[in-house]
Amino acid sequence: MGLIADDAWEAVDEGWCTSVNADQVRAHIDPIRHEYAEARSLILPALKFAQTEKGHLTREDLEAVGEATGFSAAYVESVASFYDRLYLAPTGTRVVSVCVTLSCMLRGADEVWDHLCEREGVSHHGGTSEDGRITIQEAQCLGYCDRAPCLQVDAEETKGPFTPASAGAFVDALRAAPDPHEFWR
Amino acid sequence: MADYAPVDRAADNMVTFELNGRTVSAPAGTILADAAYAAGVEIPIFCYEPRLGPPIGACRMCLVEIEGMRGMQTACSTPVTQDMVVRTNSPAAKDAQDGVLELLLAQHPLDCPVCDKGGECPLQDRTFKFGPGKSRFIEPKRHFPKPIELSSRIALDRERCISCFRCVRFSQDVAQDGQLTMQERGARSEITTFTGDAYEARFSGNITDICPVGALTSIPYRFVARPWDITNTPSVCGSCPVGCNTELTTRDGELKRITGRDTPNFAVEEGWLCDKGRWGYDVAMSPSRLTTPIVREAVGDRSVSIEDGVAAAASLLTGRRVGILLGGTATLEEAGIALDLAANGTLANAVLARLGVASGNCAPLRAVTGAQLGDIDAADLVVIVGGDPAAQQPIVELRVRKARRFGARVISCGARPHALESLGEFTRTAPGRLGDAIAGLGDAIAQASRPVILWDEADLASDPGAIEALSGLLAASPHATQLMLGADVNGAGLSALGVPTTGLYEAIAADEIDALMCVHADPLEAAGSVAWQTALDGFGGSVIAIATYASTMTERADLVLPALAMWEQEGTLVSMTNRAQRLRPGAAGPAQAAAGWEILIAIAHHLGHPPAYRTAASAFGHTVASHPAFRGVTPDLIGTDGAVVGAWPTADTHPAAIVADADHLVLVATRDAFGDDMTARSHALRTAVSAPVLRMHPATAQALWLNDHDRAVLVSDAGNSTALSVRCDTRVAEGVIVGPLGAPGHPIEGALARNQHQALVRVERA
């Protein structure tokens, strides 16, 4: 689950985005079924696929994954809620993860975090900007300690090192860039 | 509730090991926590519950020192070995126990004064025995909105939860309803359903028994009583033919709660209950409960005292040709006394009969070695012939799912779809053709080592071909055991006493009866209701109804005598597995009501023939124990765990087979445990009620010009049903209609012949 305070979600407009249905999920997982001795393994790839539709998972997405994999929606939700990069509530269009673990902290991650939170108008717990474009969230060690402090946009290649100013500029550019077609978080 | 598994101290393969300096023994491979408990040493546990499957070692409460093993081991996952040296009370072990409790209590709210679990709470008990006296945790504790309604019957208090996973494992692994899960991670973990949904499942109540804290509590029991105010009485449930063992909680003479037994009966229900058996008792306090005798006269109805009522009954019966009709829930004592009064001249030549499935031709199946429900656990093949056990005998579902979890193969065959079919292979058969599918089971049964064959009494009673096929198969398979999925609560008991299903109706129709006494029987709501209605319309004699709840029959009766409910009386019931079990009273009941057996004895007194027996136990001894089926059986022998009784003699005529033809469909009735009067009248079970519908294949519906949700009436030679809503279901065999037996308003009984649960019908749009 993302580390987003509840009040941040009000800023996001669900708009026209739809959920996936069971047939779409099946189309994605049927080709790889033979790679797993048990169908339950398909739940995680199915969830990640369903999430690419709009960047988070709705009730309907979870039901569709359950139907396609043969498990209850409750079970699927339970699995999804365990992981940081599966979102059961809406996020901004782009999710910016700021690593705050020790190596990045020693090189200024906290200053980058504070600056980005202030710029985006969210609390120090992180959150989504009012225009719904950017979600700022804390991340645990992203494995880019050689480029500390680092940021990751969605599931793109992590970048760094950043200063507060360069991070601000980076997010500005991100905001202005066109939306992705698929949302890999 | 069970916590530790029982240990057989007399097994062959015992090992000895050292426990806190003492030498103790247990069978090889016994889990250390269980072996220690059996030897009188409590190793504290929380997440360990052997009935839920292999241990998970999550709570860490049972850490002990074992010599030669590095670090500490969880006793719940360690089997005992010869010469093992175990210390559960060393300084290290005590510190570990203290530590786990301190960590659990760190986030646990100080709710004891307002928590229903207080006084019977494993967390409290273990904290006293093994835990710290003071808390060192000064941080703010985590908070959740509390309590929330997990369902209309269960309250969830997430702050109290200690994440032992028992409830989740029950839902996912035992009941396999897939609804209850853990969400989030770490210290934010919380028990939940699919967000926003209620936990609606037929066995949901068991999580309130196994929760070791007050996180999951019964809403009907909320703030009702404290453990030191109550007495607990072991009894059995009389709601379905399974006969789960229960524990009745009584306060001030009132039944306040029903739970599973602290010591589960592994031969029957394994400590689990279905929600109906757990919470349905509030029907005894519902408006339909009869509280005083009612005398019906031309001028109106009069309430009288029970003494006056009994006297009135005697005067209605004196010198008459009496007929006594017993319902499926009548106890052995009631039947035995009725038989005795007929035989000894008190009610000279009284004609006795019972309402129930005429299954005398199933006798050859009953003659084969019978299994108890517990024997399903060890089966490597479970065959389900006909029936719908999940609906009609709920606890069977848990047993079969358990066998499947342990690798058993499950094969089903029958006309109606049911929940357990998905556990294995199934063959859909047309009614009357069940024998063909049974014949195909030969190979599977031969290949299995411990096959158990569950067969539905009502279905096979209408299918002599199936009975022949199955008894032939059983005869050829001496390693197989059979288990009857019974149709009536005490059907096995009443037929063992030789009470037939026929004879009385015929006598009434032939004007040979001039006083009818119904004991827990309502023929106007049973199969063949139309025929009974006609017979009673033309009946000029008196009708006495001994009943607990108002019904069509109590309205028709000239005299109503209120009987105690099953939770209020002594009595013996024989389960569908031939297990005689005792009902014990857990409540006083209305002042002007009396147990059915008491009423019969009192009537006998008023008729001038006081019997030699005055109590239920002595009535049993005088009237029941002399029957061949009950030789050697005494109430003491039955005790709290029950006793398996002997072979069951034949007492019935054989109804004709029901086979579909071109002009008719076959109505197959299912008695959904959660679709009957009791569930409908119970306030606690209000969200668990199944709606009564007619299920048929879409092709069948189409041929009848019916759509989903249209209303239809069934027409048969026995009579008409009332209108019911149609549901299309591709899993139902073509030419079959599945209808609800016992549904409130009793819509389909009119289309069934007496004592049969299948009929040839035509369908008309309503």
Added chain:
Amino acid sequence: MPILNSVYRHREAGHVLTDLAAYRAAGGFAAIEQSIGEMEPDDLLYVFHRSGLRGRGGAGFPMGRKASFLPKDAKLAKYVVCNADESEPGTFKDREIIEMNPFQLIEGMVLAGYAIGADRGYIYIRGEYEHQARVLDAALIAAREAGFLGDKILRSDFSYDITLYRGAGAYICGEETGLLESLEGKRGQPRLKPPFPAVAGLYSSPTLINNVETLSALPPIVTQGADWYAALGPEKSPGTKIFSISGHVVRPGNYEVVLGETTLRELIYEHAGGLREGRQVKAVWVGGSSVPVLGAAHLDTPLDYESLNAAGTFLGSGGCIVMDDSGCIVRATLRLASFYRHESCGKCTPCREGTNWMERILQRMVDGDGRMEDLELLESLFGRISGKVLCALADGAVAPVASAIKMFREDFVAAVTNGGTPRPAPMPVVEVR
């Protein structure tokens, strides 16, 4: 990248080997050609064992011995699982191997699969490494096309393929049984051991599960020989290790060294460019963060399993985080405690409650609400958590906290008496993105 007698072909070659032809040219796939169909699987297992290769994920268990625990029954389904969940703070060595040398990992997995008679291999990669996962996707396709994966590899009887499985953000899925649970489609909560994965692992089948760096070491062990590998470094710590170093150093990065031949001081000052002018080493978490912290007094410890054990810590993942005297050990320890609390799976009591409690206490200390008795309280909690838990996460949570309080007690006392600790200035970045 400093090149030494490297075990990793991309380092030896001095350039990225994401192209299959380039990997071949650098000596790749020779190990597969030498062994599949040419050697007995048991003999190959013996080569692994003889090399003395120890697991590079953190536990350091001898790889050959672990593989020998799998039952030999050919009728059983068996699996090789590669733990690419790299999430240990300070660790980014597997990232390099996957990004720059994916075929060596693939080749290593094929060798491991052949040695144990596996049906299939799985690479479980952390969800955040999506970029690296795509590199692996492409490499797997190329390897299949070239016949090194799939049916009857190199016309032998051995059929084997590899599935890449993406995680979704949970450190605990780097714990071997947590990984297996996640791969099975469940919540990634570790299992009771025994049974161990070698006997009952993925789908209850015998499973060999090893780290990226470990499996990637197998091809050169086969081509250059077990003895070559065993001769690198001390007897009980043979081979090389890629140390990731970061924090207050001038040149953070991955550096491969022969175990035992480099001290911590050399790693920091010669490889990683040392500290800023005028700064001294205050604390070093040498094996990722789940190990006891070291101080300046330990700088001359050789980097190998035994020497680090003797110094009171563990080699662990080799993810080395350096903090100089500008940093605050109390805040650093709190930051790590937060990490463990966030990542605790919640299954077992001491970890779920203990990591939370430790973080709360340290937070109060940093905020100025600490009490002297908090130090005794923490010390009493360590023993109630460490060694009492279902998996090693909580042991890893306790290690840096307990060791920091022991080594730097005066700093923690100061936090209590001074009403908190100020946030120190970070070390500025040199080249900015």
